[in-house]
Amino acid sequence: MTTKEKSRVLEHQSLELLNQAVAIMEESFTNANLPSYDSSLDHEQTMQLQTVLNEVATRLKDNFPYPHPLYAGQMIKPPHVVARLAYTLALWFNPNNHALDGGRASSLMEKEAVANLALMLGFREHLGHLTSGGTMANLEALWVADRLHPGKTIVASSQAHYTHSRISEVLKIPFKSVPVDARARMDVAELESMLQSNDIGTVVVTTGTTATGSIDPLTEILELQKKYKFRIHIDAAYGGYFKLAENLSDHARRVFDALGEADSIVIDPHKHGLQPYGCGCVLFKDPSVGRFYKHDSPYTYFSSNELHLGEISLECSRPGASAVALWATQKLLPMETNSLFAKNISTCRKTALDLCQKLMHDDRFTVPFEPELDIVVFAVKAQSASLSSEKAKEIFARAANAGLHLAVANLPAQFFKQKMPDINWDQDTIACLRSCLMKPEHQEWLPEIWGILTNSVLRNS
Numbered sequence: 188m189t190t191k192e193k194s195r196v197l198e199h200q201s202l203e204l205l206n207q208a209v210a211i212m213e214e215s216f217t218n219a220n221l222p223s224y225d226s227s228l229d230h231e232q233t234m235q236l237q238t239v240l241n242e243v244a245t246r247l248k249d250n251f252p253y254p255h256p257l258y259a260g261q262m263i264k265p266p267h268v269v270a271r272l273a274y275t276l277a278l279w280f281n282p283n284n285h286a287l288d289g290g291r292a293s294s295l296m297e298k299e300a301v302a303n304l305a306l307m308l309g310f311r312e313h314l315g316h317l318t319s320g321g322t323m324a325n326l327e328a329l330w331v332a333d334r335l336h337p338g339k340t341i342v343a344s345s346q347a348h349y350t351h352s353r354i355s356e357v358l359k360i361p362f363k364s365v366p367v368d369a370r371a372r373m374d375v376a377e378l379e380s381m382l383q384s385n386d387i388g389t390v391v392v393t394t395g396t397t398a399t400g401s402i403d404p405l406t407e408i409l410e411l412q413k414k415y416k417f418r419i420h421i422d423a424a425y426g427g428y429f430k431l432a433e434n435l436s437d438h439a440r441r442v443f444d445a446l447g448e449a450d451s452i453v454i455d456p457h458k459h460g461l462q463p464y465g466c467g468c469v470l471f472k473d474p475s476v477g478r479f480y481k482h483d484s485p486y487t488y489f490s491s492n493e494l495h496l497g498e499i500s501l502e503c504s505r506p507g508a509s510a511v512a513l514w515a516t517q518k519l520l521p522m523e524t525n526s527l528f529a530k531n532i533s534t535c536r537k538t539a540l541d542l543c544q545k546l547m548h549d550d551r552f553t554v555p556f557e558p559e560l561d562i563v564v565f566a567v568k569a570q571s572a573s574l575s576s577e578k579a580k581e582i583f584a585r586a587a588n589a590g591l592h593l594a595v596a597n598l599p600a601q602f603f604k605q606k607m608p609d610i611n612w613d614q615d616t617i618a619c620l621r622s623c624l625m626k627p628e629h630q631e632w633l634p635e636i637w638g639i640l641t642n643s644v645l646r647n648s
């Protein structure tokens with residue numbers, strides 16, 4: 188694993204597989220009733236293409252090393268090779284999943300892939316589709332929520348993704364933030380006192396917050412729902428795939444087993460689903476909400492009386508290639524318990540727990556709580572919150588220089604006060620180190636990660 192060994196970070200042998208697959212697609216033209224047409228490039232065109240491509244490759248070198256196991260910072264990892272290849276294959280047709288007229292095969296593949304996600308998350312019936320990402324998926328869910336409870340307030344925890352308050356602003360829906368407890372979970376008592384005002388239409392439950400991977404107490408919120416009758420939307424953009432993990436805490440297990448009781452769910456295949464960016468998904472339990480999307484397009488839906496995805500989606504043109512890539516990934520790596528896909532998700536959580544153990548046994552660091560998913564956050568011990576924050580940023584920079592890429596997150600002091608009672612709380616947030624251990628390879632590389640991290644702590648601290 189040393190840097191001296193030959194490295195092959197960017198797999199490319201698989202590119203050869205594309206030739207045969209493209210030849211198979213070509214058959215659709217040889218069998219079609221079309222005159223011959225040749226799109227081959229001549230020598231000069233090929234040379235020009237190469238010049239530009241090489242320039243692009245040179246430009247792209249200016250990036251953090253996302254595909255390497257020592258990149259353990261933000262929620263970023265390259266797609267699975269099968270997603271990369273299937274996406275590329277689809278580009279020869281460039282299907283548009285807005286309508287069957289624009290993408291017949293890829294629309295069907297989208298319906299199948301989305302049905303698999305719905306099944307995995309626990310919806311027996313569903314209406315859903317892919318989106319450009321979690322933001323658009325959440326926007327559709329909140330839009331539908333507002334159609335059903337017009338004028339009522341939407342609430343999400345103070346640790347929910349900022350997209351919810353911003354979307355509510357865009358949609359002109361009243362929005363309130365619910366305080367969290369010391370484990371960054373929505374505080375149910377606070378929620379209940381807000382519900383007593385009777386103006387809350389929808390509660391957004393985050394199962395895997397973006398900063399710390401914390402999981403709101405869905406089962407208690409479902410109990411409150413019986414009394415106060417509100418809609419539950421689950422933001423599982425990051426956490427959704429952890430439903431398949433075999434090593435969750437009891438709390439997380441209860442929540443993931445109850446996902447199917449919510450009214451809508453968002454999951455991002457481009458986060459933990461091994462997909463290229465541009466792949467989110469929104470799912471509704473009640474298919475009849477499709478009525479809200481109703482519109483008449485004068486020029487779109489003519490090839491078939493079957494459901495066109497554009498009839499149940501706010502975005503119009505959408506990449507069929509995204510659906511093709513997701514479908515291919517699910518084919519190679521079925522989303523079943525005990526599958527390789529599930530094992531890899533479990534491995535990510537195990538790596539986070541292992542790193543957490545090491546941090547807890549090292550008196551230079553403070554871990555606020557055990558990770559629920561694969562995100563670990565930790566503070567650096569110091570006399571004050573401001574000094575601790577400074578040290579975290581220094582370690583972040585030193586580790587990056589030594590090849591280990593972490594992230595920094597500003598978290599409320601509330602998460603740390605119990606564990607760091609003696610320090611001077613001169614500010615109400617603390618800059619912490621944050622690591623998303625979302626590659627299964629992080630497990631094998633943990634000794635390396637730990638070595639660089641501890642070496643990056645300044646000697647005099």
Ligand SMILES: *Cc1c(COP(=O)(O)O)cnc(C)c1O
Nearest residue numbers: 320321322348397422424425455
């Ligand atoms: C990433 C994320 C979002 C936003 O999704 P995008 O795909 O970045 O648009 C929303 N909610 C949560 C919990 C997320 O982790």
